[in-house]
Amino acid sequence: MILMKSDFTYDLLIIGGGISACVFASKYLKNNISKKVALIEAGRGLGGRSSTRISKRFKGWKLNHGAPNFNISNSKQNLLLKNYIDELVENKFIKIDDSEIFFLNENSNLEAIKKYQFFCGINYLSLDSMSELSQKIIESNNLKGKIDFYFKTLIVDMKFNDDEWVLTSKNGDKFKSKYLICTSNLLCHKRSLKILNINQIPLRKAIPINNDKKIDLLLSCLDKQSFIPRLTFLIYANENYSYKDFYSKKQRYFYLKNNLQNKYKFERIIFQLQNNDKLGIVVHSKNIDFINSYINAKDEEVFKQKIITNFNELFEDNYLVNKLTFDEKISIMKWRASQPSGISVPLSLQFSRNYRIGFCGDWFEGEGFGRIEGSILSALILEEKIKDLFK
Numbered sequence: 001m002i003l004m005k006s007d008f009t010y011d012l013l014i015i016g017g018g019i020s021a022c023v024f025a026s027k028y029l030k031n032n033i034s035k036k037v038a039l040i041e042a043g044r045g046l047g048g049r050s051s052t053r054i055s056k057r058f059k060g061w062k063l064n065h066g067a068p069n070f071n072i073s074n075s076k077q078n079l080l081l082k083n084y085i086d087e088l089v090e091n092k093f094i095k096i097d098d099s100e101i102f103f104l105n106e107n108s109n110l111e112a113i114k115k116y117q118f119f120c121g122i123n124y125l126s127l128d129s130m131s132e133l134s135q136k137i138i139e140s141n142n143l144k145g146k147i148d149f150y151f152k153t154l155i156v157d158m159k160f161n162d163d164e165w166v167l168t169s170k171n172g173d174k175f176k177s178k179y180l181i182c183t184s185n186l187l188c189h190k191r192s193l194k195i196l197n198i199n200q201i202p203l204r205k206a207i208p209i210n211n212d213k214k215i216d217l218l219l220s221c222l223d224k225q226s227f228i229p230r231l232t233f234l235i236y237a238n239e240n241y242s243y244k245d246f247y248s249k250k251q252r253y254f255y256l257k258n259n260l261q262n263k264y265k266f267e268r269i270i271f272q273l274q275n276n277d278k279l280g281i282v283v284h285s286k287n288i289d290f291i292n293s294y295i296n297a298k299d300e301e302v303f304k305q306k307i308i309t310n311f312n313e314l315f316e317d318n319y320l321v322n323k324l325t326f327d328e329k330i331s332i333m334k335w336r337a338s339q340p341s342g343i344s345v346p347l348s349l350q351f352s353r354n355y356r357i358g359f360c361g362d363w364f365e366g367e368g369f370g371r372i373e374g375s376i377l378s379a380l381i382l383e384e385k386i387k388d389l390f391k
């Protein structure tokens with residue numbers, strides 16, 4: 001149900017609509033079907049950093065512009081995670097990703113796959129788009145319609161008054177609940193000051209220092225956490241654009257070695273076959289100078305031409321990839337915080353009993369830190385922890 005009204009009261013509110021929120025909500029609701037639960041998301045739909053651009057301008061295109069797929073290493077054989085991933089596979093929400101992965105070396109030649117943060121363990125692919133994966137997760141176990149969604153709703157303030165959480169959105173709508181789950185750390189991190197144009201971190205304002213040791217520790221860890229910015233370029237290739245060979249799988253990945261990344265400013269390139277047989281290309285960059293040159297670019301069109309020039313140079317003489325023709329449409333997504341980096345938050349700080357607030361997402365410790373694996377696992381662990389408390 002999509003609602004748009006002010007002053008709503010719930011048993012539990014979830015801030016964020018990324019994959020960790022969807023995993024948490026589906027598990028929580030399964031065990032507490034009678035509870036009134038709402039999810040509040042700043043964006044237009046579900047998925048967060050693992051979402052899909054469904055363009056209004058370019059009809060028929062669905063490009064995964066954040067995480068294109070995900071890998072599960074689970075080297076510690078965590079059963080909670082293993083069983084959950086098995087469940088997603090059994091439900092046919094995901095499948096093992098057997099797409100081709102290439103490493104481009106110094107001479108832009110193709111090399112065999114190397115161990116890398118995004119493909120150690122087993123890689124999985126959503127059977128539909130990445131946004132649809134989050135949608136399916138939250139609707140699984142017959143939960144469709146059991147949760148209220150508030151999209152395009154940015155929470156800018158939070159208060160804990162008389163045993164109740166009160167959230168205020170940018171538009172002034174109020175949301176109240178007994179329990180609160182934050183799946184993004186925006187409201188707990190100093191970057192909120194600039195982004196939300198406020199003068200105190202919202203969680204700190206809601207729970208002043210020395211009231212709760214766990215909250216103090218969580219905030220001090222986050223103070224040391226930084227973020228990797230990224231740009232993604234979505235290239236809507238022309239109708240007749242295709243590979244040089246007859247590759248027909250949904251996705252194909254090309255990773256660049258460090259020195260090539262420096263030269264071309266690209267990190268990886270993901271070809272994404274569309275349902276209408278067109279071939280979309282998503283180029284990722286985390287080169288800071290390049291990101292800044294985009295921010296300062298006087299003419300975005302000139303910047304876009306540069307992307308095609310670099311792409312063509314990179315794939316010059318490549319036996320799989322054809323060059324682009326410079327008349328392709330491109331849209332750009334700027335991820336201010338694509339992945340947390342540096343200090344991760346210990347899982348022991350995931351919830352405060354006194355304040356009835358829980359946290360999950362890829363910003364927690366573990367081998368999945370900064371990845372979907374960490375988002376899913378932290379959501380599963382949080383749900384286990386609060387199972388008997390948030391009744």
Ligand SMILES: Cc1cc2nc3c(=O)[nH]c(=O)nc-3n(C[C@H](O)[C@H](O)[C@H](O)COP(=O)(O)OP(=O)(O)OC[C@H]3O[C@@H](n4cnc5c(N)ncnc54)[C@H](O)[C@@H]3O)c2cc1C
Pocket residue numbers: 015016017018019020021040041042043047048049050065066067068069070071118153154155156183184186187230232284335337338339360361362363370371372373375
């Ligand atoms: C370009 C890119 C490439 C990536 N590649 C990979 C990859 O290959 N493999 C991999 O495993 N991971 C990858 N990642 C990381 C992966 O996408 C994230 O780890 C994962 O999606 C995080 O999910 P989450 O639910 O924890 O957080 P998010 O997806 O960030 O969800 C949090 C949500 O909360 C919302 N929100 C935040 N604050 C508020 C507020 N105040 N009010 C309302 N809503 C709010 C946000 O809009 C967001 O939708 C990539 C990320 C990016 C950006």
